[in-house]
Amino acid sequence: MSPDSPIIVLDSGLGGLTVVRALRNVLPGEDILYFGDTARLPYGSKTGATVTGFVQQIIAYLRPYDAKHVVIACNTATALSLPAVRTTFPGLSISGVIEPGAKAATAAAGAKQVPTIAVLATEATIRSKAYERAIHRRRLHARMLLRPAPLLVPIIEEGRDATDPLVRLALQQYLGPLLTHHMDVLVLGCTHYPVYKELICKIVGNAVRVIDSAEQCADDVARRLKIRKLLNDAGPADGTAGQDSPGREQPPRSGQLRCFVTDDPARFQRLAPRFLGVAIDKPAWVAPDELYGHAAPDGGGRLSVPA
Numbered sequence: 068m069s070p071d072s073p074i075i076v077l078d079s080g081l082g083g084l085t086v087v088r089a090l091r092n093v094l095p096g097e098d099i100l101y102f103g104d105t106a107r108l109p110y111g112s113k114t115g116a117t118v119t120g121f122v123q124q125i126i127a128y129l130r131p132y133d134a135k136h137v138v139i140a141c142n143t144a145t146a147l148s149l150p151a152v153r154t155t156f157p158g159l160s161i162s163g164v165i166e167p168g169a170k171a172a173t174a175a176a177g178a179k180q181v182p183t184i185a186v187l188a189t190e191a192t193i194r195s196k197a198y199e200r201a202i203h204r205r206r207l208h209a210r211m212l213l214r215p216a217p218l219l220v221p222i223i224e225e226g227r228d229a230t231d232p233l234v235r236l237a238l239q240q241y242l243g244p245l246l247t248h249h250m251d252v253l254v255l256g257c258t259h260y261p262v263y264k265e266l267i268c269k270i271v272g273n274a275v276r277v278i279d280s281a282e283q284c285a286d287d288v289a290r291r292l293k294i295r296k297l298l299n300d301a302g303p304a305d306g307t308a309g310q311d312s313p314g315r316e317q318p319p320r321s322g323q324l325r326c327f328v329t330d331d332p333a334r335f336q337r338l339a340p341r342f343l344g345v346a347i348d349k350p351a352w353v354a355p356d357e358l359y360g361h362a363a364p365d366g367g368g369r370l371s372v373p374a
């Protein structure tokens with residue numbers, strides 16, 4: 068791999084595009100490969116073994132692109148599969164979204180002796196206790212409030228926006244119990260949820276700091292690449308910086324985004340701008356059958372496929 072190698076970002080569906088958006092803000096010159104496992108979402112109601120198998124298959128499928136870093140842009144997959152996936156691909160730099168989110172949450176709690184930190188996430192992420200462990204490593208005496216929100220991902224994937232009465236009703240139902248406990252910080256523990264961040268901030272009020280794990284994840288990736296000297300600082304894509312006219316420089320190249328999905332590319336393309344802020348080309352379709360039993364790299368044989 069080299070600084071020119073791409074970054075892989077993967078998720079169960081559209082939500083990981085919030086991480087892509089944050090990455091493009093922080094690292095505009097980086098090429099990104101995005102994989103949305105739309106045929107097998109949601110991950111939040113599945114077992115750890117199943118989610119781990121899915122993530123392993125996706126990374127193995129994309130391994131020929133020689134990525135310099137992989138972002139598991141799904142809180143559920145990070146919580147359930149990150150250690151196992153790192154073991155499967157020992158030569159590959161892989162990170163998730165939970166540690167950066169936990170770090171930002173504890174920082175946002177400030178100097179309060181016993182802050183109340185709430186996490187809104189999928190059922191699987193809550194069951195994993197990954198946020199509890201990550202936050203308590205940094206703030207032992209933090210009071211944790213954990214709230215599963217199983218309806219939000221399907222609602223978001225349906226394309227419902229923040230003006231939809233059903234969206235407001237669901238958010239009020241999930242956030243109401245947290246508000247009664249006077250939380251100081253709210254972590255959006257799913258990369259889908261930032262789509263409703265503005266509405267969530269209105270519901271919880273200005274006194275509550277809302278943490279977007281997608282933004283924190285992008286900063287973490289930039290730090291990791293800088294340490295490894297793999298940031299893409301290239302000029303224009305055609306390599307002609309400063310050659311058109313003496314004393315003038317061409318603007319830096321813009322990184323390319325290429326998307327893959329396992330179901331309904333046209334729908335993904337239609338909904339993606341809500342998460343990314345810009346239109347995208349039609350994604351490539353990858354049939355789930357192409358992923359099952361995909362050969363593992365580095366002599367690892369076949370990836371285990373959950374029964």
